[in-house]
Amino acid sequence: MSDVKNLRLASRIIHAGQRTCPLTGAVATPIYQTSTFAFKDTDEGAARFGGTDPGYKYTRLGNPTVAALEECIADLEGGCGALAASTGMAAVHTVYFSLLGAGAHVVGTDALYGASRMILEKEYSRFGVTGSFVDTSDAGNVEKAMRPETKLVFVESPANPTLKLCDIAAIAEIAHRHGALLAVDNTFATPLLQRPLELGADVVLHSMTKFLNGHSDVVAGVVVAKDPVLFARLRSVHVNVGPTMDPHQAWLVFRGVKTLGLRLEKAQANALEVARFLEAHPKVSWVRYPFLPSHPQHDLARRQMSGGGAIVSFGVKGGLDAGRTLMNSVKLATLAVSLGGVETLIEHPASMTHASVPRAEREKAEITDDLVRIALGCEDALDLCEDLEQALAKA
Ligand SMILES: Cc1ncc(COP(=O)(O)O)c(C=O)c1O
Known part of the structure; x- marks a missing residue:
């Protein structure tokens, strides 16, 4: 063409x-x-x-x-x-x-x-x-x-x-x-x-x-x-x-x-479902996802973006230690940096992707020690939620 x-x-x-x-x-x-x-x-x-x-x-x-x-x-x-x-x-x-x-x-x-x-x-x-x-x-x-x-x-x-x-x-x-x-x-x-x-x-x-x-x-x-x-x-x-x-x-x-449209549609639907699941979970202290009404810039997200994307950040009650247990306990999500692939990845920015930013600067930028980042892939959303459920039970 x-x-x-x-x-x-x-x-x-x-x-x-x-x-x-x-x-x-x-x-x-x-x-x-x-x-x-x-x-x-x-x-x-x-x-x-x-x-x-x-x-x-x-x-x-x-x-x-x-x-x-x-x-x-x-x-x-x-x-x-x-x-x-x-x-x-x-x-x-x-x-x-x-x-x-x-x-x-x-x-x-x-x-x-x-x-x-x-x-x-x-x-x-x-x-x-x-x-x-x-x-x-x-x-x-x-x-x-x-x-x-x-x-x-x-x-x-x-x-x-x-x-x-x-x-x-x-x-x-x-x-x-x-x-x-x-x-x-x-x-x-x-x-x-x-x-x-x-x-x-x-x-x-x-x-x-x-x-x-x-x-x-x-x-x-x-x-x-x-x-x-x-x-x-x-x-x-x-x-x-x-x-x-x-x-x-x-x-x-x-x-x-060539498959960006298909992949993103699925990963984004998974992200919204996982974000809602985390928001309702008693062991989760906060969740950030642009298309959740609780996102402080939700109106801007709706105006500027046609979808919320496939990344969700959240904090686990109990801070870094609880987050670590969660990340070491997931079975379907893979503990790895990067994002945007067909498989779901989970990581800890403060000690991994953003470790080169000095702690004071990190905290000013709200990259807190309890922040867990999950990059959703194209698996079944129910399998992803069940995986997080069993890992949160240990956290
Ligand atoms: C938002 C963003 N920009 C740039 C980069 C750097 O890209 P690369 O790792 O392909 O060099 C990354 C890597 O994670 C990223 O997340």
């Missing part, structure tokens, strides 16, 4: 970027496992490097399998182009390295994914980059943190693992008024549930390790930009610095993306 523009999102997931091979008729996009591409003569080689011939030259600079995936994700996010990256952190690095120079300031969500915050504080700080990490669930905090040298506002919504939301449209307006760009990590929501570029963001990025690939078998990332000039800047950094994607990796993710 060459023109997917008029299709609905659920159909575009399957057809965007997908082309029948003109040589063989292969329906699945082939894996072009090659590092380089032959030119028919020196003029063609020169034209490709000169930019007058769009053909392929060298896989770091572009590859047909990777391009199919990039076209798909750019289409799903409504961007002008996408850059597939070897990991989600490679995508984050491409955004930082493209947009920040010496002395630049970043305003970020306080509960940003641990490494996204850590590389700013520990690595980019060597070049004079500073960061203010604030509770972006209140857009007023973003306004207060802006400085003349702020170049980038970087938010996660829902945030990992607190599931706090940002009002993306309000924050985009603040960023732009101060001459900064807004990047949104859309890993938790996916383009199916939340559309940051339509809400005013300039850049969207994902750890495709999670929902987009969906099978816990690949690490991958992607950056999508709205504006062609910004995209050209990001692309230049990406292909020259080189955190690009391998064709085989791209083929796996492209294959995974």
Whole structure:
């Protein structure tokens, strides 16, 4: 299918970027496992490097399998182009390295994914980059943190693992008024549930390790930009610095993306059911899920997202020790970091994914020691609730 523009999102997931091979008729996009591409003569080689011939030259600079995936994700996010990256952190690095120079300031969500915050504080700080990490669930905090040298506002919504939301449209307006760009990590929501570029963001990025690939078998990332000039800047950094994607990796993710709609529908239904089950359980002290009426930003969730996603955070009465017993007692859920796969995973952010954030900062960001994060997969909801029931009985 060459023109997917008029299709609905659920159909575009399957057809965007997908082309029948003109040589063989292969329906699945082939894996072009090659590092380089032959030119028919020196003029063609020169034209490709000169930019007058769009053909392929060298896989770091572009590859047909990777391009199919990039076209798909750019289409799903409504961007002008996408850059597939070897990991989600490679995508984050491409955004930082493209947009920040010496002395630049970043305003970020306080509960940003641990490494996204850590590389700013520990690595980019060597070049004079500073960061203010604030509770972006209140857009007023973003306004207060802006400085003349702020170049980038970087938010996660829902945030990992607190599931706090940002009002993306309000924050985009603040960023732009101060001459900064807004990047949104859309890993938790996916383009199916939340559309940051339509809400005013300039850049969207994902750890495709999670929902987009969906099978816990690949690490991958992607950056999508709205504006062609910004995209050209990001692309230049990406292909020259080189955190690009391998064709085989791209083929796996492209294959995974096709079932995103089906997987997310099931995982999200499971999340709502598990969230309701936990909320009613006497051993659970609190539950956060965007589509539960008890979520403090439930109205924003309903306005900004078309579904609550597949992650639930909760606290067990008895704090960390009780949570530990629970996590060591589950039998169907797997104790592992990551999320967005077909299998349910459970983890303890304070000692695992967010251990690199100092305790005081963690607590300020409400990543409390009792917080347990469960990332729902596609199993039967009753089996998941029964598993949690037997584990909570031990906690
Ligand atoms: C929200 C979010 N962003 C970025 C990343 C980094 O992605 P990766 O592990 O694919 O490098 C993660 C990883 O867990 C994440 O959860």
